[in-house]
Amino acid sequence: MVNTSVKLCGEELKNPIIPASGTFGYGREFAGIYDLNCLGSFTLKGTTERPRFGNPRPRIAEGPSGILNSVGLQNPGVDTVIERELPAIAGFFSGKVVANICGFSLGEYVRVAEKFDSCPQVGWLEVNISCPNVHGGGMGFGTTARGAAEVTRAVRRAVKKPVIVKLTPNVTDICEIARACEAEGADGLSLINTVLAMRIDPATRRPVLGSMTGGLSGPAVFPLAVRMVWQVYETVGIPIIGMGGVRSAADVIELMLAGATAVGVGAANLVDPFASRDIVSALPEEMDKFGIENLVDIIGGAHNG
Amino acid sequence: MKQGIFTVIKNEQLAPGVHRLRLEGDTSGVTSPGQFADVLIPGCFLRRPFSVCGAEGGVLTLCVRNTGRGTALLTASSPGARLDILTGLGNGFDLSAAGERPLLMGGGTGSPPLYPLCASLLRLGARPGVALGYPSAEAALYLDEFRSLGIEPEVYTLDGSLGMTGLPTQALRAGGYTSVYACGPLPMLAAIDREADCPVVQLSLEARMGCGFGACMGCTIETKDGPRRVCKDGPVFGKGEVIW
Incomplete structure (x- = not known):
């Protein structure tokens, strides 16, 4: 009997699988087709202070091995999420969820974080400083060490729950940014958010997406995620939620060997609604195959020797 | 929503660029006319949504217009090809208020x-x-x-x-x-x-979709009741609902 449990910032997860923000809504659609209690946790759609419609359509394009999205943080606003979505989640998920916090100013990040901080169902605050699809916020903070440090410091001071900062891969040196977050008290890091990308339609000679560029996710970015998790693990001592193109239990093990404590599943949920559940159920057999008894033992295992 | 493997049993051209595919499989997921199916096409990362044109006796009927790479692959599929399809997606038409005519x-x-x-x-x-x-x-x-x-x-x-x-x-x-x-x-x-x-x-309505079941917010439109997902809250909308 293998042990799949891990500990993320002091909270025990029965397994490291956490559907990633923006690919799982607020859980409702998936709760209708399987019991979400098989998951380690799941991450809420990125939430801002006020409701946001998001970006113009088309918001979706495709690559050879992934999806480009420019949804632009469509969400009903933090108050509605707390009043309507969290009580609904209580009806189908007994564990704690990860709240994904977005903002267009330091003040907004703090206010949204404070509201989620008072919700017992929320176990972790994932601070999204890496959304490539909005201007004046999101990735604007996440592409410099200084911006990342400012947001981390402001949120860390304002809340009690673990603060996990979600990093963008669209930078020259992700380690410098990871270090800045750790120095300001981040309890963990999530990486990677999507990779800034574009498609052009030869028939119209225009970009496919309504907002020109979008974020690429899916198997195309998996090796990039492995490389960045590896580098960040070498740089910081705080736990990492590794994500980016994960679609199998073997991918989960690979990202954990690179240094992830927990693993996000994103685009795979959009193609196969049962993907996260199936990865969870395939994990014990995959561990057996590689002689892994306790999953925690392999975290960062590729760095030894 | 139901996920199933369907086998192409017939692929016929109805008009230039338009094919009708008959697919054998479990059609019990289809609960109302006006719903759609989301087809995983080998060679494409995302599924492609198509209105259901029939779901009787274990045969799913889809009519596909060849408009790009995915539909080109699908309309070229031969009998015997097996496809992963999500069925029973979307609200479908409400027949209860149709009236006599x-x-x-x-x-x-x-x-x-x-x-x-x-x-x-x-x-x-x-x-x-x-x-x-x-x-x-x-x-x-x-x-x-x-x-x-x-x-x-x-x-x-x-x-x-x-x-x-x-x-x-x-x-x-x-x-x-x-x-x-x-x-x-x-x-x-x-x-x-x-x-x-x-x-x-x-x-x-039709829309370019990411997932087809309400998770990605890729197909959101403005309605008089706020943002709505074509895939999950639609694809059927009522009078005066959509802000065109």
């Missing part, structure tokens, strides 16, 4: 999905009228299928090569209908929403 209006590949709706309305005792529009006679679809139900569709073509010249929305002028059900290009649906003179209007 519903008018069914289809544009292009929006016409075939009205066929199972028409059959259901007939079973409920309604006397549907059908108005279908195409660019030309060559592009006309499903006329014999509606005839097999005992309905003679009113046909409109843009070039006048078949039926009346013009758009199917002209059929609204005759009046006398108790409800309108429509599937077709967005400008056609917007015109019907403006012009239909009856309280019950059911418009089946």
Whole structure:
């Protein structure tokens, strides 16, 4: 009997699988087709202070091995999420969820974080400083060490729950940014958010997406995620939620060997609604195959020797 | 929503670029006319959504217009090919308020999905009228299928090569209908929403989708009740709901 449990910032997860923000809504659609209690946790759609419609359509394009999205943080606003979505989640998920916090100013990040901080169902605050699809916020903070440090410091001071900062891969040196977050008290890091990308339609000679560029996710970015998790693990001592193109239990093990404590599943949920559940159920057999008894033992295992 | 493996049993060309695929599998996920299926096409990362044009006796019928790489691959699939398909997606048409004389209006590949709706309305005792529009006679679809139900569709073509010249929305002028059900290009649906003179209007929208089941927010539109997902809250919207 293998042990799949891990500990993320002091909270025990029965397994490291956490559907990633923006690919799982607020859980409702998936709760209708399987019991979400098989998951380690799941991450809420990125939430801002006020409701946001998001970006113009088309918001979706495709690559050879992934999806480009420019949804632009469509969400009903933090108050509605707390009043309507969290009580609904209580009806189908007994564990704690990860709240994904977005903002267009330091003040907004703090206010949204404070509201989620008072919700017992929320176990972790994932601070999204890496959304490539909005201007004046999101990735604007996440592409410099200084911006990342400012947001981390402001949120860390304002809340009690673990603060996990979600990093963008669209930078020259992700380690410098990871270090800045750790120095300001981040309890963990999530990486990677999507990779800034574009498609052009030869028939119209225009970009496919309504907002020109979008974020690429899916198997195309998996090796990039492995490389960045590896580098960040070498740089910081705080736990990492590794994500980016994960679609199998073997991918989960690979990202954990690179240094992830927990693993996000994103685009795979959009193609196969049962993907996260199936990865969870395939994990014990995959561990057996590689002689892994306790999953925690392999975290960062590729760095030894 | 139900996930299943379906086997192509027939692939026939109905008009230039338009194919009808008959797929054998578990169709129990389809609960209402107007729902759609989301097909995983080998060679494409994302699924592709198509209106269901029939789901009876374990055979799923989809009509696919070849508009790009994914649909080119799908329309080239041979009998025996196995496809991973999500069925029972979307709300489907609400048949309860159709009244005695519903008018069914289809544009292009929006016409075939009205066929199972028409059959259901007939079973409920309604006397549907059908108005279908195409660019030309060559592009006309499903006329014999509606005839097999005992309905003679009113046909409109843009070039006048078949039926009346013009758009199917002209059929609204005759009046006398108790409800309108429509599937077709967005400008056609917007015109019907403006012009239909009856309280019950059911418009089946199309949209580029990411997931097809409400998770990604890729197909969100503005409605008078706020943002709505075409895939999950639709694809069928009522009179005056959509902000065009």
